[in-house]
Amino acid sequence: MRIVIRADASISIGTGHIMRCLTLSEQLIARQYEVIFICRDHQGNMIDFIRNKGYQVFVLKKSDLTENQEDGYLSWLGAEWDTDAQQTIEYLNQIKGIDWVIVDHYAIDWRWEERVLSYRRPTQLMVIDDLANRRHTCHILLDQNLSLNSTRYRQLLPDSTTTYLGPTYALLRDEFIHTHKKVGARNGTIKNITVFYGGTDLTGETLKVVRALSELPLDQIGIRVIVGPNNPRRLKIKEICRLLSNYKIEDYVSNMAELMLQTDLFIGAGGSTTWERCMLGVPSITTVIADNQKEITEAVEHYGATWNLGECSKVDETTIIQAVRYAVTHPLEVYKMSMRCLDVIGDYQGPSVIIDRMASLKKGDDINV
Template sequence: MNTLIIRVDGNVDIGTGHFMRCLALAQYWQKNDGEIYFVMNNPQSLEDRISLENMNLIKLEEVPASHEDALKLVDIFNELNGDWIIVDGYHFKSDYIDFIKQNDCKLLLFDDEGKLDNYSPDIILNQNLHAHNINYKSLKDYTKLLLGTDYVLLRTEFLNYLNHEKPIKDVATNILVTLGGSDKNNYSLKVLKAINNIDDDSLNVIVLLGSKNPHKQDILDFIDESKVNITLLQNIKDMPSKMEWADLAFSSGGTTVWELAFMGVPVIVGGTSHIEEVLIEGLNKNNLFKTITKLDEIDESNLTEIISEVIYDEKSRKVMSLDGKKFVDGLGCSRVYKNMIEK
């Protein structure tokens, strides 16, 4: 049995996207008789998801990304006779990665920006469209690059839709709003207000919130006053069914974008952080989806105009749907797993 150890964090500040893409690869390892150990500092609500997946959780007391953190991770790897370590998070720097490699651990690093001083892991995984434009410097001879959307990792629940065909309606009446597991700046409310300004009583909206979203009551108060039919759902387990329901999604620029692309859902992507702005650059260069680089800088009236335009433009939504499915085919986990086993 192969043992996979995953060092990742997830909370209101970091969000849950890093955890979710690690979970997708963990599920694939588990399906191939792997034993999974998540090593996390302050896992919060993610602890329940790990238990539901019948995977193991080791809670760290050490300061995240510190030398003590790295030392503890290597000890765990040795005690469990590990085969691979996965590290995912922007707070893990070159010295952390180098220490792990110096202790003879096989290591896969998720990297979205290419901003570390040097790179020593066995595999660098960047599943974004801008990945091929990054100049990964100071690479080791043994390091393998897995770049681009061929390596998008999708959780098991999505793979039931491998041959799914998305119907595109004349008017996108079902709108899914999903702006991250934490959405600490409450962009969800901003988008809901913009949709509410559209004078169309046929619109139905589902807004998805993570379990730790601090703005739930504000959104519920707005829903009570809204002219649009809005349903709030929290801590969703079956994300694919909600995406299948949607004629259009408004999403932040993280992992969810690739899930929507696979499902053939037309998307308006709003950047909520610096790294999402980088991801959106890749979308723009490949003419994929409608994008708003900085969601905090657009006013409500302009946001309403953009959303309304896409709702009533069947042709552009059809193009988005077809292009999304071309970029993400659902086989990313198998490709990454194969490269890890070959190593």
């Protein structure tokens, strides 16, 4: 099969959409399928990163449109939806024998999807989403997030769409799948803490946490702080960490699964790393740093698999200090959280069943809208 992925990264969007698409791509490549990306040249894009992974990338030119907060996710596309669709179609027409188009973008909905499908029959379309806030026209939909509302896509999809819902289908890299087999019982004692808020951290949560931790008597606890390359406060964070002997700061790590396995408490955001943490039974303290993280974090909190501090605008250093102090002094509660993380993942299926479905669907099947 030949698959084209339409996804973006930017300062506003972050890196999560591209990273999970790359995870899926690795699984597709392992089956000898071909994967091609189409990305817009936003500020903070990952086009070179994708190319360095060996993938061909078609680039949609940078738009003159500026982000408008009132437009919400729509402004993340960097163009009007019909313009983006037409530009994508022009590239699709240059690629022969496309079997699937995969879309992972909060600014794309049924209008874009129907436009692309009408121009590229008999290509089929898969959507990766976790908002459930707009209609889609697609053959497959994947939402890997945990939700307390199991019917939230009922009115948003054609009856013929195959859905894969929940973290049992989470797009996790092989390192997490393999490391999952090594997970043993934790006793709840905290000897190592990892802090990571993604590659950008525009709201400054990493700096907030580092300052909070420096106020606690944690000399006997190893603290690893991972600062993404686009973090605007990275120099200040490094300055503080260098003064503390038990702190280790890193710009990037390539062995996150191994580090999580060694971590007794993870402090971070409620994004895609949630499922990586749950896969390895890592207890966590979570801050919601984006609207699309609120529902997932509340659902995980409901199952007792994280301590949710709430939205970042309401979280201060005192809140973090109280949460960490409680974790350090209540090992039994930390242990229980670890067990609940593993329960959330359940019988992990991963992307393999989705790829099986992609391969089994007859090319050109119509969607019954």
